[in-house]
Amino acid sequence: KMDDNDTTGENTLSLSVVVIYEPFYNGGRGLEHGNIKSLTSKSVRSPSELENEDKLSRTGGRLIVVLGDISPSTLDITQRIQLLDEAPQRIKLSSGLVTNEVASVQPTLYKTAGELLTVLEPQLRQYNTSSVHFVGHSLAGGVASLAATIFDGAIPMPKRGAGKKE
Numbered sequence: 001k002m003d004d005n006d007t008t009g010e011n012t013l014s015l016s017v018v019v020i021y022e023p024f025y026n027g028g029r030g031l032e033h034g035n036i037k038s039l040t041s042k043s044v045r046s047p048s049e050l051e052n053e054d055k056l057s058r059t060g061g062r063l064i065v066v067l068g069d070i071s072p073s074t075l076d077i078t079q080r081i082q083l084l085d086e087a088p089q090r091i092k093l094s095s096g097l098v099t100n101e102v103a104s105v106q107p108t109l110y111k112t113a114g115e116l117l118t119v120l121e122p123q124l125r126q127y128n129t130s131s132v133h134f135v136g137h138s139l140a141g142g143v144a145s146l147a148a149t150i151f152d153g154a155i156p157m158p159k160r161g162a163g164k165k166e
Contacts, residue, residue, distance in 0.1 A: 067136035
């Protein structure tokens with residue numbers, strides 16, 4: 001759990017985090033990646049499909065990181081708006097089409113995404129997965145999107161005191 005206000009006085013958001021490991025994932029990207037329902041579907045598999053799944057479980061799989069806002073939050077809507085009412089933070093992209101390309105991010109969401117990845121690092125390293133999917137709704141969706149972008153290497157991890165402009 002990450003608290004709305006930590007002891008250092010810096011802002012973070014409260015999130016619940018569930019990490020699901022799917023050892024037999026062999027999907028692609030976009031619409032072909034499957035969904036959470038596919039984890040619970042029961043289908044009859046042939047011996048060759050079972051053998052293929054055994055190989056995939058040793059070399060592939062995926063992690064699904066599901067984020068949600070903790071409810072009830074310790075902050076009301078006015079306090080959440082104040083928490084998020086910060087000037088955008090400009091960060092240099094790690095990759096892009098133009099030299100010195102920058103992105104604008106909301107500092108609290110960016111900092112929370114970095115904290116999330118730091119907390120999840122042992123789990124992310126534990127599995128030899130071919131894919132990691134981050135999902136969330138509302139503010140948790142913003143954190144999920146930034147965490148995926150950091151994890152992909154498109155933007156750097158936030159520095160300590162990430163609310164400051166770089």
